Amino acid sequence: MKRDWLAPLGAVALLVLYTAVYVWQPGGQDRLVTISHVLYAAFALLAAALAMRAAFTFDRGRPQRRAWVLIGTGLVCWATAEILWAYCQIFRPVEVPSPSPADILWLVGYIPIVVGMVVYYRPLSMAANRRRKLIALTLYAVLLVTTLVLVVQPLIASPVSGTTLRSFANMLYPIADLCLALISTLSLLVLCGGLIGQPWRSVVISMLLFALADLLYAYGVGNQTYMVGRNLLSGIVDTAYLFGYVEAAMGGYRQVTLRVLPSDA
Amino acid sequence: MSQETLPPRGGPDDSSIANQALCAEISLLFLVLIEGLSGAILKVGGKRLAHQFDRQLSDYASKHAWNALTGLADLSELRQKVPDVDARILTSVYLSFSQYARALAKRILGTQLLRSTEHSLRNSLPPRLAALNARHRIIPE
Numbered sequence: 001m002k003r004d005w006l007a008p009l010g011a012v013a014l015l016v017l018y019t020a021v022y023v024w025q026p027g028g029q030d031r032l033v034t035i036s037h038v039l040y041a042a043f044a045l046l047a048a049a050l051a052m053r054a055a056f057t058f059d060r061g062r063p064q065r066r067a068w069v070l071i072g073t074g075l076v077c078w079a080t081a082e083i084l085w086a087y088c089q090i091f092r093p094v095e096v097p098s099p100s101p102a103d104i105l106w107l108v109g110y111i112p113i114v115v116g117m118v119v120y121y122r123p124l125s126m127a128a129n130r131r132r133k134l135i136a137l138t139l140y141a142v143l144l145v146t147t148l149v150l151v152v153q154p155l156i157a158s159p160v161s162g163t164t165l166r167s168f169a170n171m172l173y174p175i176a177d178l179c180l181a182l183i184s185t186l187s188l189l190v191l192c193g194g195l196i197g198q199p200w201r202s203v204v205i206s207m208l209l210f211a212l213a214d215l216l217y218a219y220g221v222g223n224q225t226y227m228v229g230r231n232l233l234s235g236i237v238d239t240a241y242l243f244g245y246v247e248a249a250m251g252g253y254r255q256v257t258l259r260v261l262p263s264d265a
Numbered sequence: 266m267s268q269e270t271l272p273p274r275g276g277p278d279d280s281s282i283a284n285q286a287l288c289a290e291i292s293l294l295f296l297v298l299i300e301g302l303s304g305a306i307l308k309v310g311g312k313r314l315a316h317q318f319d320r321q322l323s324d325y326a327s328k329h330a331w332n333a334l335t336g337l338a339d340l341s342e343l344r345q346k347v348p349d350v351d352a353r354i355l356t357s358v359y360l361s362f363s364q365y366a367r368a369l370a371k372r373i374l375g376t377q378l379l380r381s382t383e384h385s386l387r388n389s390l391p392p393r394l395a396a397l398n399a400r401h402r403i404i405p406e
Contacts, residue, residue: 057311064309123308127381194375196310258310260317260373 037086043245050252070116077109177211206247
């Protein structure tokens with residue numbers, strides 16, 4: 001018999017373990033940096049592989065198959081960026097420029113993910129409830145304005161925020177994350193209540209976690225308060241970031257393992 | 266049985282023909298529902314989920330004496346053969362099966378997508394099947 005509780009239990013266990021490592025920091029801050037970056041890269045790779053596997057649950061030519069392939073492609077870009085960034089952070093071979101080549105890969109990765117999510121949502125949009133859609137759009141508009149007012153505007157005004165290009169890249173991430181969260185929420189609004197909504201619940205949570213992590217990261221970098229393992233803000237950023245990938249992987253996993261039980265009717 | 270579905274009155278053979286015609290139409294209506302639901306699941310949930318839906322519906326039919334009643338091995342045979350039984354009994358069997366199919370599809374697709382699928386299925390029905398559906402509510406409003 002399949003154990004549906006194993007994956008969520010594994011995620012909770014990882015959360016507890018990572019928090020414990022983050023608080024106690026066995027081996028010091030450098031070890032924590034290594035562990036964090038290795039975990040980001042590993043879960044980004046896992047999420048990419050599971051998204052690609054999820055595509056094969058659909059027949060060839062279906063928009064949903066294309067959507068998962070595109071999402072998987074974006075995640076491959078993100079996983080490559082994570083590996084590159086982890087290498088730079090752990091081995092520090094040269095002074096890393098900012099924005100780095102990893103930033104370019106992260107930003108490029110958003111393009112196939114946005115397209116994939118739109119491709120997935122388009123056939124569902126016919127069934128979308130207009131009132132729910134309006135509520136979601138309003139909520140995300142409020143979130144976006146709050147982001148712009150509370151984080152982005154002070155960053156622009158801040159004298160310590162670094163180069164314009166770096167500030168721009170840091171501001172772009174949370175905005176792009178919120179766009180992804182909005183599109184995936186629109187799909188979830190149509191699918192919620194059904195088994196097929198389960199993967200999208202994880203995808204929405206993942207994108208919201210990335211938005212939170214990137215928002216606080218931009219704020220922390222702007223105010224020079226972000227440093228791995230040094231304070232609560234950094235802890236929230238790193239944990240949210242890791243669990244963004246864990247939830248993205250969970251989305252693909254749920255799509256791959258969807259099944260109907262006789263007791264479901 | 267309703268007058269609309271009966272051919273001009275004649276001998277006992279006519280009522281048998283009328284019964285068979287009704288069996289054919291109600292079977293077609295039921296097929297429209299289950300294939301529509303399975304198609305929607307295939308589109309949004311994938312082939313594995315659609316296959317599981319078909320199999321569970323078939324299992325349900327087997328458990329509820331489908332073979333004994335109709336002589337057909339399983340529901341998929343409906344595409345080739347029309348059961349020759351009392352149309353009233355067949356209608357009540359389809360009603361029960363369609364309730365099960367809809368409950369299962371609701372669990373998979375969610376209420377909103379199920380409603381939207383049923384709405385487009387109803388709109389795609391030819392007038393004769395739409396009238397039959399209005400009477401028997403195989404694809405309910």
